[in-house]
Amino acid sequence: MNKKNNTRDSILRNDGFQTIIASLLCILLGLLVGYIVLLIINPSGAAGAISSILKNFLYYPSAAAATKYLGTTLVKASALLMCSLSVLFAYKVGLFNIGAAGQYVVGAGACLYCAIALHLPWIVCLLAAVLASAIVGGISGALKAYFNVNEVISCIMLNWIGLYAVNMLLTTVKEETTPYTKPLSSANSSAILPTLGLDKLFSNNKFVGLGLIISIVMAVLVWIILEKTKFGFELKATGMNKLAAKYCGMREKTNIILTMMISGALAGLGAACFYLTGVEQWMVQQTSVPSMGFNGIASAFLGGLNPIGAIFSSYFIQHITSGGSYVDKTMYCAQISDLISAFIIYLCGFVLFFKLWLNRYLDKREEKQGMKAQKGGEA
Amino acid sequence: MADYAIEMLNITKRFPGIIANDNITLQLKKGEIHALLGENGAGKSTLMSVLFGLYQPEEGEIHKDGRKVEINNPNDADALGIGMVHQHFKLVECFSVLDNIILGVETTKGGILQKDEARKKVLALSEKYGFQVDPNALIEDITVGMQQRTEILKMLYRDNEILIFDEPTAVLTPQEIQELMTIMKNLAAEGKSILFITHKLAEIMQVADRCSVLRKGKYIGTVDIKDTTPEKLSAMMVGRDVNFVVEKKPVKPGKVILDVQNMTVASKRHKNNAVNGVSLNVREGEIVCIAGIDGNGQTEFVYGLTGLEPLKEGKITLHGEDFTQMPIRKRSIKGMSHIPEDRHKHGLVLDYSLENNIVLQRYFEPQFTNKFGFLKKKEIRDYANRLIEQYDVRSGQGPITKARSMSGGNQQKAIIAREIDKNPELLVAVQPTRGLDVGAIEYIHKQLVAQRDAGKGVLLVSLELDEVMNVSDRILVMYEGEIVGEFDPKEVTVEELGLYMAGSKRKGA
Numbered sequence: 001m002n003k004k005n006n007t008r009d010s011i012l013r014n015d016g017f018q019t020i021i022a023s024l025l026c027i028l029l030g031l032l033v034g035y036i037v038l039l040i041i042n043p044s045g046a047a048g049a050i051s052s053i054l055k056n057f058l059y060y061p062s063a064a065a066a067t068k069y070l071g072t073t074l075v076k077a078s079a080l081l082m083c084s085l086s087v088l089f090a091y092k093v094g095l096f097n098i099g100a101a102g103q104y105v106v107g108a109g110a111c112l113y114c115a116i117a118l119h120l121p122w123i124v125c126l127l128a129a130v131l132a133s134a135i136v137g138g139i140s141g142a143l144k145a146y147f148n149v150n151e152v153i154s155c156i157m158l159n160w161i162g163l164y165a166v167n168m169l170l171t172t173v174k175e176e177t178t179p180y181t182k183p184l185s186s187a188n189s190s191a192i193l194p195t196l197g198l199d200k201l202f203s204n205n206k207f208v209g210l211g212l213i214i215s216i217v218m219a220v221l222v223w224i225i226l227e228k229t230k231f232g233f234e235l236k237a238t239g240m241n242k243l244a245a246k247y248c249g250m251r252e253k254t255n256i257i258l259t260m261m262i263s264g265a266l267a268g269l270g271a272a273c274f275y276l277t278g279v280e281q282w283m284v285q286q287t288s289v290p291s292m293g294f295n296g297i298a299s300a301f302l303g304g305l306n307p308i309g310a311i312f313s314s315y316f317i318q319h320i321t322s323g324g325s326y327v328d329k330t331m332y333c334a335q336i337s338d339l340i341s342a343f344i345i346y347l348c349g350f351v352l353f354f355k356l357w358l359n360r361y362l363d364k365r366e367e368k369q370g371m372k373a374q375k376g377g378e379a
Numbered sequence: 380m381a382d383y384a385i386e387m388l389n390i391t392k393r394f395p396g397i398i399a400n401d402n403i404t405l406q407l408k409k410g411e412i413h414a415l416l417g418e419n420g421a422g423k424s425t426l427m428s429v430l431f432g433l434y435q436p437e438e439g440e441i442h443k444d445g446r447k448v449e450i451n452n453p454n455d456a457d458a459l460g461i462g463m464v465h466q467h468f469k470l471v472e473c474f475s476v477l478d479n480i481i482l483g484v485e486t487t488k489g490g491i492l493q494k495d496e497a498r499k500k501v502l503a504l505s506e507k508y509g510f511q512v513d514p515n516a517l518i519e520d521i522t523v524g525m526q527q528r529t530e531i532l533k534m535l536y537r538d539n540e541i542l543i544f545d546e547p548t549a550v551l552t553p554q555e556i557q558e559l560m561t562i563m564k565n566l567a568a569e570g571k572s573i574l575f576i577t578h579k580l581a582e583i584m585q586v587a588d589r590c591s592v593l594r595k596g597k598y599i600g601t602v603d604i605k606d607t608t609p610e611k612l613s614a615m616m617v618g619r620d621v622n623f624v625v626e627k628k629p630v631k632p633g634k635v636i637l638d639v640q641n642m643t644v645a646s647k648r649h650k651n652n653a654v655n656g657v658s659l660n661v662r663e664g665e666i667v668c669i670a671g672i673d674g675n676g677q678t679e680f681v682y683g684l685t686g687l688e689p690l691k692e693g694k695i696t697l698h699g700e701d702f703t704q705m706p707i708r709k710r711s712i713k714g715m716s717h718i719p720e721d722r723h724k725h726g727l728v729l730d731y732s733l734e735n736n737i738v739l740q741r742y743f744e745p746q747f748t749n750k751f752g753f754l755k756k757k758e759i760r761d762y763a764n765r766l767i768e769q770y771d772v773r774s775g776q777g778p779i780t781k782a783r784s785m786s787g788g789n790q791q792k793a794i795i796a797r798e799i800d801k802n803p804e805l806l807v808a809v810q811p812t813r814g815l816d817v818g819a820i821e822y823i824h825k826q827l828v829a830q831r832d833a834g835k836g837v838l839l840v841s842l843e844l845d846e847v848m849n850v851s852d853r854i855l856v857m858y859e860g861e862i863v864g865e866f867d868p869k870e871v872t873v874e875e876l877g878l879y880m881a882g883s884k885r886k887g888a
Contacts, residue, residue, distance in 0.1 A: 228753050228754060229752045229753050229754060230742060230743055230748045230752050230753070230754055231752055233735070233742055233754060236731075237728045237731065237735075237739070240728045240729070240730045240731065241724075241727070241728045241729065241730075243724050243725050244724070244725055244726065244727060244728050244739070245728075246687065246707065246725075247685075247687065247707070247717070247719060247725040247726070248707070248708075248711070248739045248740050249706065249707040249708025249709075249710075249711050249740075250708075251706075251708075
């Protein structure tokens with residue numbers, strides 16, 4: 001009896017298990033709050049709206065259509081996953097890369113310009129995106145390392161600089177009659193990422209391909225770097241105690257810059273994996289930074305700051321974000337989907353709190369059990 | 380019955396895997412100074428946390444003036460008149476003394492602070508106990524001793540009856556310690572009850588009326604100070620007899636290992652240099668000790684020596700090789716080990732496991748990292764286990780214990796194991812026994828002497844005169860960033876050293 005209790009407790013104490021439970025709780029709570037808000041706005045459509053958000057591509061009755069849109073969600077999720085990896089990698093080194101959004105934008109600008117204006121093949125466009133984003137990340141890193149400029153401030157400013165610079169750059173390659181960049185399929189089809197036959201699995205969704213694989217590989221790679229290598233050991237030590245890292249001879253300044261560069265490169269790679277499929281064209285009159293990078297923050301936390309966890313959390317967040325577009329627009333205004341997914345994403349940040357509460361509860365229970373056992377012994 | 384101000388009766392507090400307090404009884408009489416003595420990890424901090432309502436004990440009761448009380452949080456403790464001077468002061472640096480004293484109990488009228496009355500009360504208290512504190516001075520501008528008095532005034536201002544002093548003398552100069560002892564006696568004479576947590580037996584003998592001893596979470600006993608001796612107390616604390624005198628063979632210094640010429644380091648706090656033209660050397664097989672009162676440039680000297688801060692001027696050579704501009708990692712590889720002053724700030728990555736901390740200076744070596752940059756986890760585990768056993772580093776879960784959860788003494792042992800096992804040519808040890816108990820101090824002194832006997836050089840920076848006198852082969856006194864005297868410990872008295880440390884005497888350089 002006691003033994004059974006112990007194994008159950010040790011599972012409950014397991015960090016990975018706690019993260020999963022906490023993440024699921026956050027999701028449920030987010031859905032509940034979202035539902036309540038929908039009820040307040042318009043009670044009759046609330047249930048339908050929530051189920052549309054959760055159903056996402058299952059909205060389509062035909063299996064073929066559903067699989068096709070699953071593919072599109074996956075393409076977007078892979079970009080989100082990269083942003084999420086970007087955030088969590090920096091976070092492990094004690095840096096809050098809120099600039100993933102801007103790095104993502106710069107990556108998008110670089111790869112689209114290389115593809116449409118310079119007619120370069122996809123691999124070059126991809127590398128250009130990685131390089132450009134790494135430089136943007138590196139700027140924040142260098143400012144932090146040498147002048148102790150808070151990376152949050154410099155990242156936010158660079159987000160806007162990046163957005164408007166990219167808008168200007170891509171105006172040179174936009175279609176004449178619309179504010180969108182020329183579609184890759186007509187402008188330079190050699191810049192489109194190879195599908196590797198994956199499109200066949202998703203009802204010939206031609207956007208699904210290499211990007212999906214790159215993102216999963218990156219998640220595993222980030223995990224390996226952080227957990228298994230000397231480099232990761234140094235980075236984490238620097239993140240946890242910069243002074244101790246300096247004391248034992250780690251080059252903490254170089255590490256900070258390198259981290260932000262890698263972090264930026266991941267976000268840029270995400271942008272390349274997204275825009276080089278041709279799934280979306282860049283709108284050169286955008287006045288807000290695309291939310292992909294910011295959702296990456298939520299996804300990183302929902303995944304318990306674990307690269308493997310980020311794979312699942314990124315998919316989920318993208319799932320509800322995409323699902324939001326199916327909400328009945330006659331009952332709710334167009335922004336409702338964003339609002340609901342924002343609620344859920346916001347609550348995702350509470351994973352750490354839930355873990356704390358769970359541990360406190362377990363501690364209390366253990367104390368009580370200890371007392372009971374003691375009393376039993378006395379009697 | 381009611382002659383006890385506070386009684387903690389049969390307190391038991393368990394944590395997963397450990398009983399921190401096992402049936403401990405502590406009775407504090409009114410108007411007495413009661414010392415609480417115990418090694419690190421003996422359970423003193425836990426017991427105080429219980430008294431302050433930070434932890435709830437599984438068993439036991441707390442009585443105040445003979446009546447049972449419930450203390451569920453620090454506010455309850457405050458309401459019962461229990462106050463504490465923490466080892467690390469809880470003061471707002473950029474506030475004045477007065478502001479710090481009234482913080483949390485401000486009198487206001489219509490939302491406006493009323494400081495005049497508070498100022499009068501503080502001045503009256505300060506006069507009554509002979510504190511000489513300027514209520515308008517900013518905390519960052521006054522000495523550590525004055526800061527401590529501010530903490531004491533905080534308790535008095537709140538009319539606390541039970542005053543707890545947690546290791547109050549660790550940061551003070553010998554003169555300040557004497558003044559504190561007088562203050563404590565005055566407070567007790569006024570009817571305040573004082574609980575005095577310390578490792579220093581001499582202070583207990585001087586000031587306390589009674590002493591309770593804890594060992595490994597258990598209550599060992601309470602003795603009247605007039606019926607005991609330091610030897611008896613330390614035997615109670617560690618459970619065996621402790622050798623106070625460090626045994627060592629006569630010194631046989633060899634070639635010069637470390638040579639420092641004219642080192643100057645800028646200060647971060649003021650415009651003058653923190654270290655001003657210091658020259659010294661350390662030879663094979665000797666322990667050179669830099670003595671001095673805290674804040675006289677010792678910290679900056681070590682930063683300059685180990686590469687944590689750049690030098691303004693000067694030259695460092697180790698075995699004839701120029702170290703002046705060398706990166707920290709290279710200094711470490713070439714034989715300089717550094718036991719840092721602040722183990723939490725520099726010495727450990729607290730959220731890393733013990734094993735990761737043990738390889739913190741060596742993880743990059745081929746024995747721990749393969750040529751592709753992957754860590755060899757098994758080798759790291761084996762190495763950590765060997766050091767844990769060899770240096771008797773105790774922890775809850777062995778190599779995977781988080782450094783944060785270990786006791787201070789064992790954290791220090793882990794650092795010492797790491798630094799000594801590197802087999803350095805020169806060991807720079809800065810206050811290696813700070814805040815440790817007698818048993819751990821004895822152990823660390825033995826390790827230092829072993830290094831010396833193995834023909835290595837040891838540079839010890841210490842604020843403890845006992846340590847300076849017992850361990851070193853040569854004493855250098857540092858005052859305001861300069862070396863003001865060099866002594867043979869056999870030929871100098873503590874009083875003489877004190878005069879040099881306080882700057883009232885100096886030898887012509």
